[in-house]
Amino acid sequence: MPETLKETTPDPTVEATAAPVPAAAAGKPRSLWSDAWHDLRRSPLFVVSAILIVFLLVMAVFPGLFTGADPRYADLAHHYLQKPKWGNFFQEDWFGYDIQGRSIYARVVYGARASIMVAVVVTVLVTVLGTVVGMLAGYFGGWIDTILSRVTDIFFGVPFILGAMVVLTSFAERHIWVVILALAFLGWTQIARVARGSVLTIKQADYVMAAKALGASTTRILLRHILPNAIAPVIVVATIALGGYISAEATLSFLGIGLAEPTVSWGVDISSGQEQLRNAAFVLIIPSVMVSITVLAFIMLGDAVRNALDPKLR
Amino acid sequence: MTIIDKTADVPAPRGSNDESGPLLEVRDLHVEFHTRDGVAKAVNGVNYNVSAGETLAVLGESGSGKSVTAQAIMGILDMPPGRIPKGEILFRGQDMLKMSNEERRQIRGQKIAMIFQDALSSLNPVLSVGYQLGEMFRVHKGMSKKDAKAKAIALMDRVRIPAAKERINDYPHQFSGGMRQRIMIAMALALEPDLIIADEPTTALDVTVQAQVMDLLAELQRDFNMGLILITHDLGVVADVADKIAVMYAGRIVETAPVHEIYKRPAHPYTKGLLESIPRLDQKGQELYAIKGLPPNLLHVPSGCAFNPRCTMAQDICRTDIPALLPVTERDGTELVGRGSACHFWKETIHG
Numbered sequence: 001m002p003e004t005l006k007e008t009t010p011d012p013t014v015e016a017t018a019a020p021v022p023a024a025a026a027g028k029p030r031s032l033w034s035d036a037w038h039d040l041r042r043s044p045l046f047v048v049s050a051i052l053i054v055f056l057l058v059m060a061v062f063p064g065l066f067t068g069a070d071p072r073y074a075d076l077a078h079h080y081l082q083k084p085k086w087g088n089f090f091q092e093d094w095f096g097y098d099i100q101g102r103s104i105y106a107r108v109v110y111g112a113r114a115s116i117m118v119a120v121v122v123t124v125l126v127t128v129l130g131t132v133v134g135m136l137a138g139y140f141g142g143w144i145d146t147i148l149s150r151v152t153d154i155f156f157g158v159p160f161i162l163g164a165m166v167v168l169t170s171f172a173e174r175h176i177w178v179v180i181l182a183l184a185f186l187g188w189t190q191i192a193r194v195a196r197g198s199v200l201t202i203k204q205a206d207y208v209m210a211a212k213a214l215g216a217s218t219t220r221i222l223l224r225h226i227l228p229n230a231i232a233p234v235i236v237v238a239t240i241a242l243g244g245y246i247s248a249e250a251t252l253s254f255l256g257i258g259l260a261e262p263t264v265s266w267g268v269d270i271s272s273g274q275e276q277l278r279n280a281a282f283v284l285i286i287p288s289v290m291v292s293i294t295v296l297a298f299i300m301l302g303d304a305v306r307n308a309l310d311p312k313l314r
Numbered sequence: 315m316t317i318i319d320k321t322a323d324v325p326a327p328r329g330s331n332d333e334s335g336p337l338l339e340v341r342d343l344h345v346e347f348h349t350r351d352g353v354a355k356a357v358n359g360v361n362y363n364v365s366a367g368e369t370l371a372v373l374g375e376s377g378s379g380k381s382v383t384a385q386a387i388m389g390i391l392d393m394p395p396g397r398i399p400k401g402e403i404l405f406r407g408q409d410m411l412k413m414s415n416e417e418r419r420q421i422r423g424q425k426i427a428m429i430f431q432d433a434l435s436s437l438n439p440v441l442s443v444g445y446q447l448g449e450m451f452r453v454h455k456g457m458s459k460k461d462a463k464a465k466a467i468a469l470m471d472r473v474r475i476p477a478a479k480e481r482i483n484d485y486p487h488q489f490s491g492g493m494r495q496r497i498m499i500a501m502a503l504a505l506e507p508d509l510i511i512a513d514e515p516t517t518a519l520d521v522t523v524q525a526q527v528m529d530l531l532a533e534l535q536r537d538f539n540m541g542l543i544l545i546t547h548d549l550g551v552v553a554d555v556a557d558k559i560a561v562m563y564a565g566r567i568v569e570t571a572p573v574h575e576i577y578k579r580p581a582h583p584y585t586k587g588l589l590e591s592i593p594r595l596d597q598k599g600q601e602l603y604a605i606k607g608l609p610p611n612l613l614h615v616p617s618g619c620a621f622n623p624r625c626t627m628a629q630d631i632c633r634t635d636i637p638a639l640l641p642v643t644e645r646d647g648t649e650l651v652g653r654g655s656a657c658h659f660w661k662e663t664i665h666g
Binding site for chain 1: 441
C-alpha cells in the first residue's frame, strides 16, 4: 500500500467526451441555495415583498427614524379624534389622532416593533421546535415517531385562536413574552408535520445510505445530510406562517387577550379603534391596513421562496 | 501509512491479522424480511470469502440476494423489516454481527467501504463534492479544512477527474455520470480501506464509460492491494476484473469458480443459461437464448432446488431435495481448485 495517495496527472484521453469543464465556463459552482438566490433576485414578487419587509423591519428597529412624536403622548384638548391630514407625509398628524388624542402615525410606527417581534420570535421558536420534533420522528420512526406524532396530533387538534385564548386568559399579566410563548406553544405542529414528511422522503435517499456506509455518525447524517435537504419546505411554510402570526397577534389583541396597553401594537390599536368605528373609522382602518400589508408581504415572500426552491410547485 | 498501522487501533486478535487468511469471510448467512405477506427469505445460507488483493464477483439477477448480502456486510440493512437469524460475517476473524453499533461504524469507511450503483443519488446534492470528499478526512482523521481540501484534490486527481483543482467546489449535478462514479470511488477510497464492496458500480453508465470505470477500479485495487467484492449482473463486466466468481440464485450460491473456468465450462444449469443468453457475433440471425420463466418469489421459494421450475435438466429429486454446494471434479475425479456447484446433476452439466 502506498504511503499516501499519489498524485497522478489526469489522463487527457480519458472521457474527453464528457465535457471536462462545463462549470468553468458557467462561472461559479452553483448550489441549490445559490440557484434559488439567482431566481429570487429576478422575481418581482420577491423584490416587492423584500422591499416592504426591509422597510417594516427598519421601522420596527428604529422607529425614531420615521417620527419624532411620542406614541404615548395624549393631548385630548387639542387632538380628540382629529381627522388625518393626508397631505402631511410623515408628519405627526398624517394619520390623525385617536380617542385619547395620540398621534396615530406615531403609534403605527412604534406598533410595528411589537407586532413584528411577536411574529418573528414565534416563527423562530416554532421552526426550531417543529424541525427538531419532525426530524426525530421522521428519521428514527418506530415508537419515537408514534409518540411524537401523537403529541403533534393532540396539539394540532386544538383550534389555534381558541387554544391561545384559553392559555392567555390564565395569565393575569400578559407581557409580550407570554403572548410569544403561547403562540409558539400552539403553533409548532404544522412545521413538525412538514419537517417529518420531508425527512421521511430524504432518509430514503441513496446518499444517506452512502453516508452511513462510509461511516458517518447519526448526528452527522441528521445535520449534514438530512437537515439541509429537508429544510426547504420548512422555510417556505415558516415564511408564510410568519404573516399568520402577525394577524394572530392582532386578533388576540383585538379580542382583548393579547398584548395590552401600555404596549403599543397594531392589535392594541385595532382593539381600541373599534369603539369609534362609526364616527372615526380611520382609527381602526389605519392599523388594520398595516397588518394587512405586512401579512401580504410575508406571504408573497413565502411564495417567491417556494417558487425559487422548487419551481415544479408553481 | 500501511495496512498494519491502520489496523493497530482495531481490537482484532493479532493472530488473525496475518495477510494469508481471508480478509472477509461470510459464513452461512441468512437474511429475511418480515413483510405484511409473510417472511421473504432473501439470503439463505451464503458462504464466501475475499482475501487482500483479490476480486470476488458476485453474480446474479435482481432479487437473487447479492445486494442484500452486501448490505448485511456493511451493516446498512434496514432492520426491521430485515433480520439476520443466522450466520457470521468475519472481518479479519472477528464476527461483525456481534459488534456494537459504534464498533461497526468505526469499520465502515475506514476498513470496508462501499460504492453504490447510482452515483448521482449517492452524493448529497446540497454539498459540494470537495466538501463531501474532505468530510471523510475531517471526520475520520480530524484533519483541518485546508489539509482535507488538499487531500480531496489529490483524490480527485487519483481517480482522473480532469481539472480537479477547479472543480473541487462544484456540486454533484455539475458532473457527468462517469465523473460522478469516479467521485464515489474516490470517497470509498479516501481512507484506504482494506475492502471495497462495489454494488453494480457501472450499471448506470454507458458502455464506453463502464470500461473506463472498471479499469480504474481494478487499477486502484492493485495499487492499494485491497479486497474487492464486485456485485453485478453483467457477465461482460466481470471477465476482465474478477479473480473468482460466485453465482447467486434465490439467496443461495449456486456455483463458485475461478473466473475463466466458468466461461469455459459452467457446472450449473443456471450459469450455463446465463452464458448462453449473452448475445454473440457468431450467432447473428439466430434467436437469442433466454432462461425461461421468472426469478422466484422470495415469499414462496420453490421446494428443492429453487431453480427447478426453470431448469431444462430438472428431475424429481430437484423438486424435493435442496442440492448442497459440492466440490466439482474432473471426469477422473481430480479436484478442480475453487470450483463448486449446487446442482444434483453438475456432472452432466460440466462434462456434458
